[in-house]
Amino acid sequence: xxxxxxxxxxxxxxxxxxxxxxxxxxxxxxxxxxxxxxxxxxxxxxxxxxxxxxxxxxxxxxxxxxxxxxxxxxxxxxxxxxxxxxxxxxxxxxxxxxxxxxxxxxxxxxxxxxxxxxxxxxxxxxxxxxxxxxxxxxxxxxxxxxxxxxxxxxxxxxxxxxxxxxxxxxxxxxxxxxxxxxxxxxxxxxxxxxxxxxxxxxxxxxxxxxxxxxxxxxxxxxxxxxxxxxxxxxxxxxxxxxxxxxxxxxxx
Amino acid sequence: xxxxxxxxxxxxxxxxxxxxxxxxxxxxxxxxxxxxxxxxxxxxxxxxxxxxxxxxxxxxxxxxxxxxxxxxxxxxxxxxxxxxxxxxxxxxxxxxxxxxxxxxxxxxxxxxxxxxxxxxxxxxxxxxxxxxxxxxxxxxxxxxxxxxxxxxxxxxxxxxxxxxxxxxxxxxxxxxxxxxxxxxxxxxxxxxxxxxxxxxxxxxxxxxxxxxxxxxxxxxxxxxxxxxxxxxxxxxxxxxxxxxxxxxxxxxxxxxxxxxxxxxxxxxxxxxxxxxxxxxxxxxxxxxxxxxxxxxxxxxxxxx
Ligand SMILES: Cc1cc2nc3c(=O)[nH]c(=O)nc-3n(C[C@H](O)[C@H](O)[C@H](O)COP(=O)(O)OP(=O)(O)OC[C@H]3O[C@@H](n4cnc5c(N)ncnc54)[C@H](O)[C@@H]3O)c2cc1C
Ligand SMILES: Cc1cc2nc3c(=O)[nH]c(=O)nc-3n(C[C@H](O)[C@H](O)[C@H](O)COP(=O)(O)O)c2cc1C
Ligand code: FES
Numbered sequence: 196x197x198x199x200x201x202x203x204x205x206x207x208x209x210x211x212x213x214x215x216x217x218x219x220x221x222x223x224x225x226x227x228x229x230x231x232x233x234x235x236x237x238x239x240x241x242x243x244x245x246x247x248x249x250x251x252x253x254x255x256x257x258x259x260x261x262x263x264x265x266x267x268x269x270x271x272x273x274x275x276x277x278x279x280x281x282x283x284x285x286x287x288x289x290x291x292x293x294x295x296x297x298x299x300x301x302x303x304x305x306x307x308x309x310x311x312x313x314x315x316x317x318x319x320x321x322x323x324x325x326x327x328x329x330x331x332x333x334x335x336x337x338x339x340x341x342x343x344x345x346x347x348x349x350x351x352x353x354x355x356x357x358x359x360x361x362x363x364x365x366x367x368x369x370x371x372x373x374x375x376x377x378x379x380x381x382x383x384x385x386x387x388x389x390x391x392x393x394x395x396x397x398x399x400x401x402x403x404x405x406x407x408x409x410x411x412x413x414x415x416x417x418x419x420x421x422x423x424x425x426x427x428x429x430x431x432x433x434x435x436x437x438x439x440x441x442x443x444x445x446x447x
Numbered sequence: 448x449x450x451x452x453x454x455x456x457x458x459x460x461x462x463x464x465x466x467x468x469x470x471x472x473x474x475x476x477x478x479x480x481x482x483x484x485x486x487x488x489x490x491x492x493x494x495x496x497x498x499x500x501x502x503x504x505x506x507x508x509x510x511x512x513x514x515x516x517x518x519x520x521x522x523x524x525x526x527x528x529x530x531x532x533x534x535x536x537x538x539x540x541x542x543x544x545x546x547x548x549x550x551x552x553x554x555x556x557x558x559x560x561x562x563x564x565x566x567x568x569x570x571x572x573x574x575x576x577x578x579x580x581x582x583x584x585x586x587x588x589x590x591x592x593x594x595x596x597x598x599x600x601x602x603x604x605x606x607x608x609x610x611x612x613x614x615x616x617x618x619x620x621x622x623x624x625x626x627x628x629x630x631x632x633x634x635x636x637x638x639x640x641x642x643x644x645x646x647x648x649x650x651x652x653x654x655x656x657x658x659x660x661x662x663x664x665x666x667x668x669x670x671x672x673x674x675x676x677x678x679x680x681x682x683x684x685x686x687x688x689x690x691x692x693x694x695x696x697x698x699x700x701x702x703x704x705x706x707x708x709x710x711x712x713x714x715x716x717x718x719x720x721x722x723x724x725x726x727x728x729x730x731x732x733x734x735x736x737x738x739x740x741x742x743x744x745x746x747x748x749x750x751x
Contacts, residue, residue, distance in 0.1 A: 233719070238695075239513075239514075241511060241514070241515065241516055241666050241667075241715060241718065241719045242509070242516055242718060243719070284721060408506050408507070409507040409508070409509050409510060410509070411509040411516060411518065411715075412472075412478070412718045413718075414478040414479070415477075415478045416472065416473055416474035416478045416718075417472060417509065417518070417520065417718065418471075418474075418508070418520050418523045419506075419508045419509035419518065419520060420506070420508075420509075421506060423502075429502070430502050430503070435478070
């Protein structure tokens with residue numbers, strides 16, 4: 196489907212926020228799902244770029260994505276302007292299952308794993324007021340959407356250099372909490388997800404992680420984007436069975 | 448003017464048009480059936496099926512390159528029994544002919560899979576993927592030696608009651624020698640080309656991007672090679688040819704037909720645009736209308 200860029204905005208030196216509207220099933224978006232974006236109508240980039248849905252606003256009939264420029268595709272995206280059209284597929288994949296009412300929830304994000312957690316925080320806040328949000332960035336200049344998240348739960352920021360919030364990784368910041376949680380939701384670099392899974396090993400929490408892998412089709416047809424099950428006995432397609440998985444089911 | 452006739456007949460199977468999604472690029476059809484009715488297609492070719500379940504290679508398995516992509520999926524599939532039980536019955540209800548791509552590491556594996564597929568009554572043809580290494584013969588691919596290929600085709604033909612299409616690998620010195628060997632051994636059709644072996648290196652890690660290091664190149668980058676191979680093959684064999692490699696538009700498909708192909712398969716284009724196959728069918732139809740063609744037979748092989 197074709198969506199129109201309502202605005203594009205620079206959040207940090209290399210992270211951009213883009214709002215899209217048009218004919219899209221905004222009402223059917225589950226936090227953690229993604230869209231697959233065509234880069235130029237040419238043979239330069241044949242594979243679409245998967246980007247998580249950061250916010251789906253049913254009233255405004257709009258979709259917001261946040262992405263970091265890391266290569267040619269995301270660079271091209273960052274150079275689009277208001278009014279330009281984008282060819283997208285979605286919403287794709289399976290997102291985060293929401294908690295039962297009034298449970299204690301921890302949301303953990305790192306870097307560009309943070310965006311999809313915003314829609315999650317919006318949805319989760321309809322089920323419980325007990326929401327802790329812990330976001331990790333490299334430094335203060337890399338932080339984004341702090342106010343938006345602060346509005347949805349009790350927010351703690353961790354930066355690797357200590358230029359904002361707690362110094363260190365999110366797993367370091369975790370040690371300062373005197374709390375337990377029923378649900379932990381996470382999206383970010385694999386080492387962070389792995390550390391989290393280990394940290395909560397043996398505890399009675401439901402943990403969900405969102406994974407990334409290089410994709411071709413984005414719909415489950417090519418078996419390009421697999422991850423292995425915890426016992427490595429079978430594979431799941433991240434684009435179709437994921438990108439969100441209960442952390443006990445996958446080998447992170 | 449009346450609508451042009453896009454139908455073709457390949458190895459005795461009647462197809463309403465010459466366009467089929469290529470093996471490995473369309474799963475078992477379920478995903479793309481959410482985008483359009485599969486009955487619009489000439490046929491559906493499913494993923495490579497092996498005797499036992501295969502998990503495939505480690506990731507990254509896919510990466511983009513200039514005008515193409517590399518893949519090293521590693522024949523991931525649930526195994527023939529599961530495919531016959533869980534996947535083919537659904538696909539058989541979609542009102543479209545089914546071609547099952549099969550692979551193995553020994554002649555006996557190919558034969559067992561072909562026999563099970565043939566007996567299931569759910570598929571109209573099998574397509575032998577001969578790009579896999581022959582374990583018994585020290586890893587040389589079945590598709591690289593005319594004698595080994597001919598033996599494989601002969602053995603499969605003995606146990607398989609549905610048409611056998613042989614899918615040739617382009618990673619050989621003489622494609623015509625292999626095509627002839629397949630024809631003489633009794634193949635009912637030939638499809639080509641499979642992917643060309645390639646590589647991409649990540650400048651940051653200074654290592655190959657794919658975990659498997661090498662992978663198969665597909666997409667528009669390989670179209671001229673594919674077209675040349677279809678052309679050369681069409682000049683020497685009499686069995687029907689299905690051409691593929693970088694087909695993205697109706698015009699690309701028409702080129703393959705002019706080079707002698709009866710049908711075409713579309714792989715990578717499905718990833719770029721989920722509607723690629725129906726758009727290519729429409730593109731062929733527009734070309735025929737613009738040129739006043741009644742049937743594809745009017746142009747098939749006209750470039751030879
Ligand atoms: C489900 C999912 C959700 C994602 N959500 C976001 C998001 O919200 N914000 C964000 O900034 N990034 C996100 N990513 C990562 C994003 O897809 C890549 O950064 C992007 O594809 C890079 O494209 P490029 O052309 O700029 O980079 P290049 O390196 O030039 O791309 C070359 C190829 O590699 C692929 N690729 C490169 N890096 C990655 C990666 N990390 N993951 C998957 N494929 C990659 C590209 O898609 C492309 O096919 C997500 C990835 C996945 C799988
Ligand atoms: C992700 C991927 C998986 C593939 N899997 C198979 C396969 O299982 N069996 C097979 O014979 N060919 C396989 N192929 C090759 C294609 O069927 C086709 O021959 C090739 O991609 C060239 O066509 P294209 O340029 O239109 O993609 C695969 C190709 C891709 C890109
Ligand atoms: S990207 Fe093709 S199966 Fe996930």
